[in-house]
Structure formats: structure tokens, C-alpha cells
Amino acid sequence: MSPNGFPDLPVRVRTYLDAHARHDVPTAADCFVPAAVVVDDGRTHRGRDAVRAWLDRTSxxxxxxxxxxxxVPHDDRHWTVTQRLDGDFPGGTVDLAHAFTLDDDGRITELTIAPCG
Incomplete structure (x- = not known):
């Protein structure tokens, strides 16, 4: 089983989650298409350079x-992964939903991260 606990995830989603948890920005960034869009914490990051900068900051x-x-798989291209984060950020604990959209090759085209509930 992979460190993210979900062996059935598409390979790029699994690779991204594992790499992000290890603070491996180059590997995590390579899971995205060049024109990827990430929405996190009320901000939109467009393109691989912006995604890489976001990964650097969040890591x-x-x-x-x-x-x-x-x-949860919604279909072959759409997955929602929920994780609990515990740390030294304001509030200390949060459950986050990561909504992934993949292209035909399984690369991440969109990622939206939002608190659950």
C-alpha cells in the first residue's frame, strides 16, 4: 500500500500525494500538465510554474x-481524496477535500483543495 493509504488511486494522483507529503516539489509538479490549475486557500494558480511556486510555499x-x-472515484477522470492534516497551522487540525481532474494520460489538469463541511 502506498504511503497515502489509497492503492487504487490513479498513478499520478498517488504520486502527487506521496511526493507532496515528502516535500518533493519536482516530483509533485511533474504530475501536472503544463496548463494546470490549482485552487487552494482562496487563490488560483495557473500553469506549471505557478503550481511549482504554490508547492514550494505549501511544502x-x-x-x-x-x-x-x-x-472517491467519480469517473476515470475525477477523484476526490480527503485527508486530515494535523500541524502547526492556525486551528491545528483540518480535513481537506482534494478534487482532482485528470487528462487522457492521467496527468492532473485541475486540483481544488477545500475544507470539508
Whole structure:
């Protein structure tokens, strides 16, 4: 089983989650298409350079651990993965839904991260 706890996830989603948890920005960024869009914390990041900058910031801004909660396939291209983050950020604990959209080759085209509930 992969460190993210979801062995049935598409390979790029699994690779992204594992790499992000290890703060491996180059590997995580390579999971996205060049024109990818990431929406997180009320901000939209467009293009691989902006996504890489977002990954750099989110990998170092706080110290946290992740616990996999659910992984729901909506179809071959759309997955929602929910993880619990515990760390030194405001509030200390949050459950986040990661909504992934993939292209025909399984690369991430869109990722929207939002608190659950």
C-alpha cells in the first residue's frame, strides 16, 4: 500500500500525494500538465510554474502530517481524496477535500483543495 493509504488511486494522483507529503516539489509538479490549475486557500494558480511556486510555499509554510480518510472515484477522470492534516497551522487540525481532474494520460489538469463541511 502506498504511503497515502489509497492503492487504487490513479498513478499520478498517488504520486502527487506521496511526493507532496515528502516535500518533493519536482516530483509533485511533474504530475501536472503544463496548463494546470490549482485552487487552494482562496487563490488560483495557473500553469506549471505557478503550481511549482504554490508547492514550494505549501511544502515549507507549516509542519504537518496527513492521514488519509477517503478516496472517491467519480469517473476515470475525477477523484476526490480527503485527508486530515494535523500541524502547526492556525486551528491545528483540518480535513481537506482534494478534487482532482485528470487528462487522457492521467496527468492532473485541475486540483481544488477545500475544507470539508
Amino acid at each position: 515549507t509554510e507549516y509542519t504537518y502530517t496527513t492521514t488519509p480518510l477517503t478516496a
